[in-house]
Amino acid sequence: MTVRPQEATASSELPTAEGYLHELGIYASDEEFRDLVCPFGLGALEVGEPVVLACDPHKMELLQHWLPDAPSISYVTDTSPYATPAKALVAWRRVIEDHLAAGAPRVRIAGNVPHPGYGRSYAGWDRYEAAVNRALGDLPVWASCLYDARIAPADVLETATRLHHHVFDRNGTHRANDSFEPVGRLADFLTPPLDPLESTAPTVELIDPTPLAARVAVRHVTERLSADQRHGLVLATSEAVTNALLHGIPPVRLRIWLGVGRVVINVHDEGNGPINPLAGLCSSEDESEAGRGLSLAHQLDIDVALIAAGDGFTVRLGAGNSP
Amino acid sequence: VRRHSIICDASQLDQNDHVAWCGDGRETLDRVAVSAFSYAAKRGEQLLFVSERPDPERLAALDDVKGLLHRGALQLTTVEATYSNMFDAVAQRAAYEQLLNRALAEGYTGMCVVVDSSHLLGHSDEEFAAWLALEAAADRLEANRPVTGVCYFDRQAVPSHRLADLAAIHPVLSSGFGKPTFQVFFDGDVMRVVGEVDALCADQLRRILASSPAGPMPVLDLSGVEFMDHRALLTLNEVARERHGLCVRGAKPFVREVWRLLDLARPELEFC
Numbered sequence: 001m002t003v004r005p006q007e008a009t010a011s012s013e014l015p016t017a018e019g020y021l022h023e024l025g026i027y028a029s030d031e032e033f034r035d036l037v038c039p040f041g042l043g044a045l046e047v048g049e050p051v052v053l054a055c056d057p058h059k060m061e062l063l064q065h066w067l068p069d070a071p072s073i074s075y076v077t078d079t080s081p082y083a084t085p086a087k088a089l090v091a092w093r094r095v096i097e098d099h100l101a102a103g104a105p106r107v108r109i110a111g112n113v114p115h116p117g118y119g120r121s122y123a124g125w126d127r128y129e130a131a132v133n134r135a136l137g138d139l140p141v142w143a144s145c146l147y148d149a150r151i152a153p154a155d156v157l158e159t160a161t162r163l164h165h166h167v168f169d170r171n172g173t174h175r176a177n178d179s180f181e182p183v184g185r186l187a188d189f190l191t192p193p194l195d196p197l198e199s200t201a202p203t204v205e206l207i208d209p210t211p212l213a214a215r216v217a218v219r220h221v222t223e224r225l226s227a228d229q230r231h232g233l234v235l236a237t238s239e240a241v242t243n244a245l246l247h248g249i250p251p252v253r254l255r256i257w258l259g260v261g262r263v264v265i266n267v268h269d270e271g272n273g274p275i276n277p278l279a280g281l282c283s284s285e286d287e288s289e290a291g292r293g294l295s296l297a298h299q300l301d302i303d304v305a306l307i308a309a310g311d312g313f314t315v316r317l318g319a320g321n322s323p
Numbered sequence: 324v325r326r327h328s329i330i331c332d333a334s335q336l337d338q339n340d341h342v343a344w345c346g347d348g349r350e351t352l353d354r355v356a357v358s359a360f361s362y363a364a365k366r367g368e369q370l371l372f373v374s375e376r377p378d379p380e381r382l383a384a385l386d387d388v389k390g391l392l393h394r395g396a397l398q399l400t401t402v403e404a405t406y407s408n409m410f411d412a413v414a415q416r417a418a419y420e421q422l423l424n425r426a427l428a429e430g431y432t433g434m435c436v437v438v439d440s441s442h443l444l445g446h447s448d449e450e451f452a453a454w455l456a457l458e459a460a461a462d463r464l465e466a467n468r469p470v471t472g473v474c475y476f477d478r479q480a481v482p483s484h485r486l487a488d489l490a491a492i493h494p495v496l497s498s499g500f501g502k503p504t505f506q507v508f509f510d511g512d513v514m515r516v517v518g519e520v521d522a523l524c525a526d527q528l529r530r531i532l533a534s535s536p537a538g539p540m541p542v543l544d545l546s547g548v549e550f551m552d553h554r555a556l557l558t559l560n561e562v563a564r565e566r567h568g569l570c571v572r573g574a575k576p577f578v579r580e581v582w583r584l585l586d587l588a589r590p591e592l593e594f595c
Binding site: 210239246 | 553
């Protein structure tokens, strides 16, 4: 379906408040998408605010068609800095700070995060949405998160609705979100699906390993991964085992699965995991060294998931081919 | 790179080696001393035996022990006499250097020192810290001058956690020690760290670096470090703050990457 560009107009009903705004827009057609995002972009042009757009390739094509060719509107084409939630937070902060340093009064960003509609799990990205408030909340940024109801599962939309302070719709109404819930516990976030390897017998299993023994085991099974991924898994495993020994409840169980071109690692203890539900993404006020270790792990070129469940806390690490 | 290894035979020692030898009782010490001295004598080094009870009978297995003693090529002395300045590592090092210079002036090619100070190492933490400072000072001398150093530690007299510190501060170890997680020793005037440092041994690294004499810290060469976790780097950063600066060089890319990701608000450690 073709949507005519001239239908896109700036709306005078947009909020003019300066400072931080994190809002959710849900659409179910390309027209609705246009009605959400075009006033947002055109309004930015009117008030001299830069706009950074990061959507899936189809939506980016539509946006480039609808919006004028203006230097203050930029499109994120290299998505690699946004590969993981922690990297995305760092990348966005850098983009926003660069614009502010260049004199922008406020920066508008709009985009979508991965979910099953894009062939990826939403687990982790729900924590990202919650973390945005703390990670970017000190900046003058208007962040609009766009969810396509045609492809996003109902539980994703329901979860996203709880994670945004504000909502907006195609009629140009922006309002505080009655359904917003402040983050409680790590266990309140979605549990990432099992990696298929985890249903098989582990290649290595160690009980109460020293961090050194854990590193030796990881090095042994990661010889075929890239150097970055190998060092990433060694470091993240060492940090997770150290945290489990120092802060968790024994026994500490390290399990490693070696698949074809893929390695998955679980570091499990019987405690509740970090008190900070955004551990690894945002430091809590009294940041402990455990928080730093998780934060490092999240910045590496590997998959990291924190899973708080009835039987304890697991750090799941992975690298290599997609499962 | 200065030799750092595990050996099982004292005859394998050479100049610039500084070995920690872990054994049981006096007989092992005597055997090690005889072996080390035999080879050092062939190299033309003056021999110095420092122990709680420096009885020449203990070295009877050494070739021509009477002749060596008579010529002054073998000197016997007590630990107390040798380490009268135990709490002053700088003075102790100067005294050592004086002995070495005299030996060289007398035509020896260097000095081989066998020391058993085990009976001093079971006391207070303060005294043990002073001993670590002596070891660091001696190591710097032995790294740069023609000295073969053998430090004997009787595991019946020295607590195991202290043996671990002693292992970490000698470049060469007897096979009686387990493989240490890391070692720190001088290479020229640079302090070299080899092995891996993580949260479980970061305090040990701090203790060992604290044994370096007051004043500016030597440059720390990390090219032999295979792993450092963030707590190890935080520890180095604290040492850098306490000592008003610490320069590290040769860190492998993944160690530097951990440092970069730590993104400390107050970085004190300088990578050069």
